[in-house]
Amino acid sequence: MITFDAVTKRYPDGTVAVDHLSLEAPTGEITVLVGPSGCGKTTSLRMINRMIDASEGQILLDGVPVQGIDPPTLRRGIGYVIQQAGLFPHRKIVDNIATVPFLLGWDKKKARARAMELLERVGLDPAMAGRYPFQLSGGQQQRVGVARALAADPPVLLMDEPFSAVDPVVRTSLQDELLRLQAELNKTIVFVTHDIDEAIKLGDRVAVLRVGGRLAQLADPKTLLSEPADDFVREFLGRDRGIRRLQFVSTEGLRLRTDLTMREGGESEEPWTLVVSEDGRPLGWTSGSGELEPYGTFVYGRDSMRSALDAALLSPSGCSVAVDEEGRVVGVAGRQALDEALAEAADG
Numbered sequence: 001m002i003t004f005d006a007v008t009k010r011y012p013d014g015t016v017a018v019d020h021l022s023l024e025a026p027t028g029e030i031t032v033l034v035g036p037s038g039c040g041k042t043t044s045l046r047m048i049n050r051m052i053d054a055s056e057g058q059i060l061l062d063g064v065p066v067q068g069i070d071p072p073t074l075r076r077g078i079g080y081v082i083q084q085a086g087l088f089p090h091r092k093i094v095d096n097i098a099t100v101p102f103l104l105g106w107d108k109k110k111a112r113a114r115a116m117e118l119l120e121r122v123g124l125d126p127a128m129a130g131r132y133p134f135q136l137s138g139g140q141q142q143r144v145g146v147a148r149a150l151a152a153d154p155p156v157l158l159m160d161e162p163f164s165a166v167d168p169v170v171r172t173s174l175q176d177e178l179l180r181l182q183a184e185l186n187k188t189i190v191f192v193t194h195d196i197d198e199a200i201k202l203g204d205r206v207a208v209l210r211v212g213g214r215l216a217q218l219a220d221p222k223t224l225l226s227e228p229a230d231d232f233v234r235e236f237l238g239r240d241r242g243i244r245r246l247q248f249v250s251t252e253g254l255r256l257r258t259d260l261t262m263r264e265g266g267e268s269e270e271p272w273t274l275v276v277s278e279d280g281r282p283l284g285w286t287s288g289s290g291e292l293e294p295y296g297t298f299v300y301g302r303d304s305m306r307s308a309l310d311a312a313l314l315s316p317s318g319c320s321v322a323v324d325e326e327g328r329v330v331g332v333a334g335r336q337a338l339d340e341a342l343a344e345a346a347d348g
């Protein structure tokens with residue numbers, strides 16, 4: 001656990017970057033620091049590994065003040081990932097990843113074997129080991145950055161806007177990859193971003209900071225979206241806060257109809273019917289004209305109400321198709337069922 005206990009950072013020119021910040025980043029969880037430019041996110045992060053020292057208050061790592069630990073020892077247990085990866089341009093990928101093991105004096109063979117293992121872990125082709133950073137895409141370099149931070153298996157990972165220099169599609173896949181890795185590794189992660197969607201997707205807890213380095217709210221994403229502490233947080237969360245809240249509303253219990261599906265060649269009185277293949281997969285909506293129209297699916301009970309609503313908007317019938325994990329149709333959520341679920345979500 002990382003504890004900020006009334007931490008203040010005043011730079012020599014008098015700028016107060018962080019002001020009496022108190023918060024806890026629990027072990028094995030992702031704590032996200034989010035807020036507008038200049039609110040003290042990077043300063044806060046760098047005080048954890050003592051790249052910057054606090055002016056007042058203290059930061060504790062599992063109860064031990066970091067101030068009492070010499071920086072090299074401290075950083076051995078803390079991986080650090082920055083924007084644009086910060087790889088060494090003249091070192092091969094494998095040696096970039098093995099940087100910390102080399103520094104720790106591991107023998108070369110063992111360090112490189114560990115680097116190869118991590119290369120695969122972060123979803124990169126082992127054939128990339130012998131390349132140089134400039135021969136990789138931005139997203140691939142970011143993955144190498146994550147692999148390098150994990151090389152010595154530190155319990156703590158600090159990530160400073162690690163995915164903000166890549167395009168939105170790559171960014172989404174890097175976020176998914178991080179969540180997948182974290183499910184296996186259970187690191188204590190402090191993640192800095194200015195993007196509230198990224199914060200909500202990745203954070204077990206999200207700390208919203210305001211300029212001047214003061215904590216506006218610390219909450220899990222669901223609570224943040226449903227109960228913003230004040231106007232600043234509400235505004236920072238943005239206009240579609242209500243819609244985004246639906247990603248935390250389960251589709252379990254959503255009422256499904258099973259009378260709106262039929263096999264190919266079947267007949268129906270309904271305005272729209274979903275045609276289903278022999279093995280139970282959706283083929284398309286029909287209104288009787290013979291043409292099959294597009295449909296949207298969501299995995300029943302696993303995907304959120306946001307996905308169910310999105311699926312409905314992709315169908316001319318306005319209904320969304322509930323499927324199981326294998327993609328077989330379980331039923332159809334009609335407009336009335338979606339409406340009821342939305343009304344319930346609005347109350348809650």
Ligand SMILES: Nc1ncnc2c1ncn2[C@@H]1O[C@H](COP(=O)(O)OP(=O)(O)OP(=O)(O)O)[C@@H](O)[C@H]1O
Binds near residue numbers: 043
């Ligand atoms: N070395 C420094 N000397 C003086 N002021 C500084 C120094 N470093 C940062 N600051 C100021 O401290 C405040 C917080 O900066 P910090 O980089 O921590 O913010 P941030 O939230 O990470 O911002 P961004 O999202 O723009 O990266 C800003 O007002 C910044 O100008």
